[in-house]
Amino acid sequence: xxxxxxxxxxxxxxxxxxxxxxxxxxxxxxxxxxxxxxxxxxxxxxxxxxxxxxxxxxxxxxxxxxxxxxxxxxxxxxxxxxxxxxxxxxxxxxxxxxxxxxxxxxxxxxxxxxxxxxxxxxxxxxxxxxxxxxxxxxxxxxxxxxxxxxxxxxxxxxxxxxxxxxxxxxxxxxxxxxxxxxxxxxxxxxxxxxxxxxxxxxxxx
Numbered sequence: 001x002x003x004x005x006x007x008x009x010x011x012x013x014x015x016x017x018x019x020x021x022x023x024x025x026x027x028x029x030x031x032x033x034x035x036x037x038x039x040x041x042x043x044x045x046x047x048x049x050x051x052x053x054x055x056x057x058x059x060x061x062x063x064x065x066x067x068x069x070x071x072x073x074x075x076x077x078x079x080x081x082x083x084x085x086x087x088x089x090x091x092x093x094x095x096x097x098x099x100x101x102x103x104x105x106x107x108x109x110x111x112x113x114x115x116x117x118x119x120x121x122x123x124x125x126x127x128x129x130x131x132x133x134x135x136x137x138x139x140x141x142x143x144x145x146x147x148x149x150x151x152x153x154x155x156x157x158x159x160x161x162x163x164x165x166x167x168x169x170x171x172x173x174x175x176x177x178x179x180x181x182x183x184x185x186x187x188x189x190x191x192x193x194x195x196x197x198x199x200x201x202x203x204x205x
Contacts, residue, residue, distance in 0.1 A: 001026035002080050003047055004061040005071060007038040010118075011061035014100055015039055017084040026056060053077065060098060060116060065134045065152045065170075068116055072098065079116070087119075096133070114151075123155075132169070150185065152202075170202040 002023055004011050007030035015038070018025055027048045028041050035043045057080035060068045072079075079098035083089065087105040095101065096115035104122035107113065111125050114133040119125065121139040128146045131137070135149050138157040143149070147161050150169035161167065161179040168185035178192040186200040 001050075001056045002082075003051055003056055003058050004028045005058055005075075005077075006030055006060060006062035007032070007035045007043045008062060010063040011038060013102060013121075014059055014061050014082055015041065017082050017100070017102065020085050021083070023080075023082070026051065028061075058098075059100060061100075063118065063136065065136055065154060069134045069152065072116055093125075102139075108145075126163075138175070170200070 002018060003026045004014060007028050015025055025041060028038055028043045029047050030043050031045060033045050037043055058077035059080050059082055060071050062068050081095055081097055081099050083101040084103040086103045087101045089107045090109040092109040093107045093111040095113045096117060098116035099113055101119045102121045105119045107125045108127045110128040112130045114131055114135065116134050117131055118136040120137060123137045123139060124142040126143055126145040129143050130148045132149065132151040134152045136154045138155055140157060141155045141159045143161045144163035146164045148166045150167060152170040153167055155173045156175035156177060158175055159173050159177045165179055166182045168183055168187065170186055171183055172188045173179060174190035177189055177194040179194045183189055186202040187196045188198040189196050
């Protein structure tokens with residue numbers, strides 16, 4: 001049985017992927033006591049009594065990369081990997097634990113996807129890319145071959161990254177940005193071509 005930690009719009013998409021894959025949802029946990037239901041599922045501030053930490057699996061169904069990492073760091077669950085049936089994954093790719101792969105995603109040969117990553121609707125990850133843990137690739141974003149994306153980085157909707165680029169840890173790549181040069185840790189990047197508008201200290205990442 002798979003349980004979700006986080007009752008959000010992101011959780012709705014994960015639930016439907018699970019349903020289409022024939023994987024039963026055991027329950028949903030969220031720290032907000034005001035949330036009582038998501039879709040047809042009851043929501044509680046604790047997992048139900050039927051939850052067995054040794055047997056059952058969890059997906060952290062929260063889109064915020066830092067919060068997702070914090071939850072994983074403070075809990076020792078068994079983590080599931082969820083893939084929508086329409087996603088196309090190379091048999092020579094690797095998908096880490098806790099990662100969710102949404103509808104229409106393509107992951108090509110030699111790509112290495114870390115733990116607790118979000119590959120959102122219709123994004124494309126080409127050959128030999130490396131995505132570290134807690135990355136989020138937004139809908140319709142495209143990574144050409146041999147791109148590296150550091151831990152916790154968020155690639156915005158419709159962004160494009162040319163081949164061989166290295167993007168650092170805990171960066172934010174804006175919607176529609178076109179990345180044609182390497183990006184250092186903690187950078188916020190917008191535009192075409194992408195330009196750095198801010199650089200943050202990532203010690204708390």
